[in-house]
Amino acid sequence: MNAPVKPELSGTDEARGGAPLLSVRDLVTRFRTDRGAVTAVDHVSFDVRAGETLAIVGESGSGKSVTALSILRLIPDPPGSIESGQILFDGQDLLGLSEAEIRAVRGNRIAMIFQEPMSSLNPALTVGMQVGEPIHQHRGAPWAKVLRQARDLLGRVRMSDPDARVGAYPHQFSGGMRQRAMIAMALACDPQLIIADEPTTALDVTVQAQILDLLQDLAKRANSALILITHDLGVVARYADRVVVMYAGRVVETAPARELYARPRHPYTRGLMASVPRLDGDTAKRLVPIEGQPPDLSALPPGCAFAPRCQEATETCRLSRPPLRAVGTRHQVACTLEN
Amino acid sequence: MRAYVVRRLLALIPTLLFVSIIVFVTVRLIPGDVIDMMLTQNDLSADKPSREQLVQALGLDRPMPEQYLRWLGGILQGDFGRSLWQSTPVLDELMHRLPVTFELGLLALIVGLVIAMPIGIYSAVRQDTAGDIAARSFSILLLSVPSFWLGTMVTVFPSIWWGWSPEVNYVRFTDDPIQNLKQMIVPALVLGAALSAVTMRMTRTMMLEVLRQDYIRTAWAKGLPGRLVVMRHALRNALIPVVTLVGLQAPLLIGGAVIIEQIFVIPGMGLLLLEAVNQRDYPIVTGVFLVVGLAVMLINLAVDLSYGMLDPRVRHR
Numbered sequence: 210m211n212a213p214v215k216p217e218l219s220g221t222d223e224a225r226g227g228a229p230l231l232s233v234r235d236l237v238t239r240f241r242t243d244r245g246a247v248t249a250v251d252h253v254s255f256d257v258r259a260g261e262t263l264a265i266v267g268e269s270g271s272g273k274s275v276t277a278l279s280i281l282r283l284i285p286d287p288p289g290s291i292e293s294g295q296i297l298f299d300g301q302d303l304l305g306l307s308e309a310e311i312r313a314v315r316g317n318r319i320a321m322i323f324q325e326p327m328s329s330l331n332p333a334l335t336v337g338m339q340v341g342e343p344i345h346q347h348r349g350a351p352w353a354k355v356l357r358q359a360r361d362l363l364g365r366v367r368m369s370d371p372d373a374r375v376g377a378y379p380h381q382f383s384g385g386m387r388q389r390a391m392i393a394m395a396l397a398c399d400p401q402l403i404i405a406d407e408p409t410t411a412l413d414v415t416v417q418a419q420i421l422d423l424l425q426d427l428a429k430r431a432n433s434a435l436i437l438i439t440h441d442l443g444v445v446a447r448y449a450d451r452v453v454v455m456y457a458g459r460v461v462e463t464a465p466a467r468e469l470y471a472r473p474r475h476p477y478t479r480g481l482m483a484s485v486p487r488l489d490g491d492t493a494k495r496l497v498p499i500e501g502q503p504p505d506l507s508a509l510p511p512g513c514a515f516a517p518r519c520q521e522a523t524e525t526c527r528l529s530r531p532p533l534r535a536v537g538t539r540h541q542v543a544c545t546l547e548n
Numbered sequence: 549m550r551a552y553v554v555r556r557l558l559a560l561i562p563t564l565l566f567v568s569i570i571v572f573v574t575v576r577l578i579p580g581d582v583i584d585m586m587l588t589q590n591d592l593s594a595d596k597p598s599r600e601q602l603v604q605a606l607g608l609d610r611p612m613p614e615q616y617l618r619w620l621g622g623i624l625q626g627d628f629g630r631s632l633w634q635s636t637p638v639l640d641e642l643m644h645r646l647p648v649t650f651e652l653g654l655l656a657l658i659v660g661l662v663i664a665m666p667i668g669i670y671s672a673v674r675q676d677t678a679g680d681i682a683a684r685s686f687s688i689l690l691l692s693v694p695s696f697w698l699g700t701m702v703t704v705f706p707s708i709w710w711g712w713s714p715e716v717n718y719v720r721f722t723d724d725p726i727q728n729l730k731q732m733i734v735p736a737l738v739l740g741a742a743l744s745a746v747t748m749r750m751t752r753t754m755m756l757e758v759l760r761q762d763y764i765r766t767a768w769a770k771g772l773p774g775r776l777v778v779m780r781h782a783l784r785n786a787l788i789p790v791v792t793l794v795g796l797q798a799p800l801l802i803g804g805a806v807i808i809e810q811i812f813v814i815p816g817m818g819l820l821l822l823e824a825v826n827q828r829d830y831p832i833v834t835g836v837f838l839v840v841g842l843a844v845m846l847i848n849l850a851v852d853l854s855y856g857m858l859d860p861r862v863r864h865r
């Protein structure tokens with residue numbers, strides 16, 4: 210038994226690209242609140258391959274942002290902490306890195322774009338300085354050079370008149386321009402992975418598509434993988450290669466985007482689909498929001514967390530929690546009804 | 549920017565006029581009459597002037613509006629009048645005393661900030677640790693101790709314990725800077741104590757507020773070390789309200805200087821004012837108040853201008 214163990218080839222992915230770029234395994238992130246401990250991310254696992262776009266979808270409060278922040282270890286502690294799991298990035302467990310080592314990853318090999326463009330830029334510093342700051346930090350470039358590169362980055366995100374914008378302040382920018390600046394900042398050090406947490410939710414509908422197109426285009430060109438967090442399944446259809454659906458801090462379904470669209474297996478996923486206008490344009494269909502309230506994480510039922518809102522729920526659903534099970538190649542779902 | 553400053557400076561004129569009227573009238577409403585005082589003081593002198601002579605000589609027989617206009621006319625020509633007692637020009641006296649108080653106030657401001665800002669920042673970054681709690685307790689202590697009491701303790705106890713007492717022969721900064729600073733540092737610390745206590749608390753509160761902002765999370769996500777997140781991204785934004793507070797505290801500093809100068813026998817405006825009020829030396833009192841008023845207004849202007857430097861959203865046109 211001394212022979213080196215060959216990794217098992219399962220499915221097409223390994224054959225395509227070897228080990229995934231990012232592999233999140235059994236991640237658990239908790240918050241201590243006045244009403245007791247809350248498990249915001251509960252044994253979440255997923256992979257992201259180099260150059261791929263993974264969408265994480267779910268209603269607000271389902272743990273998408275906490276998952277994203279956990280990857281870069283940006284969970285505010287207190288009140289939060291990552292309790293267990295592994296976050297393997299390029300073969301390295303990010304959870305095992307020292308403070309200095311994880312800093313060398315942030316903004317450099319993994320960059321993040323946040324939901325609120327209005328408040329995510331520092332009002333007291335120029336846009337150019339903020340966009341170029343990762344280059345100064347990670348490449349040690351002098352500021353004069355950093356600002357020239359910042360100008361190029363602003364040009365890359367197709368901002369008009371980048372020369373003038375470098376010295377401008379965030380308050381002189383519209384929401385869409387600020388988000389472009391955030392994208393420029395994320396691209397600064399050519400990261401292998403960009404995590405975009407609802408990058409367009411706060412924006413005007415008219416600029417949403419522009420920003421997402423730009424983001425995906427630039428990520429593709431830089432060969433960066435992209436984790437696109439959204440609560441909008443319409444976005445998923447257009448941009449994602451694969452999808453992770455989250456509910457109450459858990460992954461309830463994961464599949465390639467096409468597969469998920471063709472055959473959504475979890476009642477929650479189907480509910481999400483019914484509640485957004487489909488881009489393929491069947492406007493005759495009425496939009497049906499999912500009934501009921503998102504669950505209270507501090508008082509989850511013993512069974513499936515979605516059971517109280519599920520039209521198809523049975524007694525079994527309410528009693529035992531269904532694990533994620535494979536229902537096809539790379540398609541997994543956590544639903545008792547899919548047995 | 550320059551136009552803005554000029555406009556603000558012009559706007560000072562009506563305010564100063566208003567201040568001068570208030571001061572001119574209220575000073576004369578202080579109970580006790582300068583003539584009575586002079587008459588009792590001069591009891592033993594041979595050629596005792598009559599009451600009427602004195603009143604006339606000092607120009608106090610005129611109706612108050614006339615006195616005011618005369619006085620104002622003088623000021624416009626750079627003549628602040630003369631002391632009723634020493635008959636020295638008020639302006640000379642002010643010019644002599646002003647730098648002393650200015651130095652005391654400035655030193656108090658500097659030591660106040662030098663103590664307060666680092667502790668306030670530390671306190672915020674290490675919220676709820678033993679260090680934070682110690683710093684907060686210290687600032688409460690400083691706040692609750694009146695400066696006259698602190699000043700008295702500082703002059704009394706070291707002299708009992710170590711035979712050290714503050715120098716009473718004031719040396720001007722221009723004559724011997726080292727000796728002067730040695731003399732001024734303790735009074736400045738006492739005067740700056742309360743200021744540093746409020747500044748410390750304000751710095752802490754504002755830093756905590758700023759550290760919760762989204763752009764601080766962005767700064768962390770870039771891979772910056774904590775030092776840069778705090779100093780480059782948080783501090784500047786937290787400073788804006790702190791500067792306002794310090795500006796608002798500056799007049800109190802001037803008020804505190806009156807007490808401190810008396811305790812430590814520093815011949816500044818405070819001591820001058822105290823003597824002048826006791827002697828009902830109207831021209832001196834009005835002169836001091838006018839200068840103090842002007843100083844407060846200039847400090848406010850400086851605070852407003854500093855916003856423009858700290859906060860790019862504020863632009864002066």
Ligand SMILES: Nc1ncnc2c1ncn2[C@@H]1O[C@H](COP(=O)(O)OP(=O)(O)O)[C@@H](O)[C@H]1O
Nearest residue numbers: 240247249268269270271272273274275288506
């Ligand atoms: N700073 C925090 N303090 C306490 N609880 C938090 C905090 N951040 C997130 N949570 C908990 O985690 C849950 C998931 O939040 P989040 O990941 O932001 O949801 P979303 O899917 O909308 O991004 C929240 O409903 C909340 O209970």
Ligand SMILES: [Mg+2]
Nearest residue numbers: 273274406407
């Ligand atoms: Mg979120």
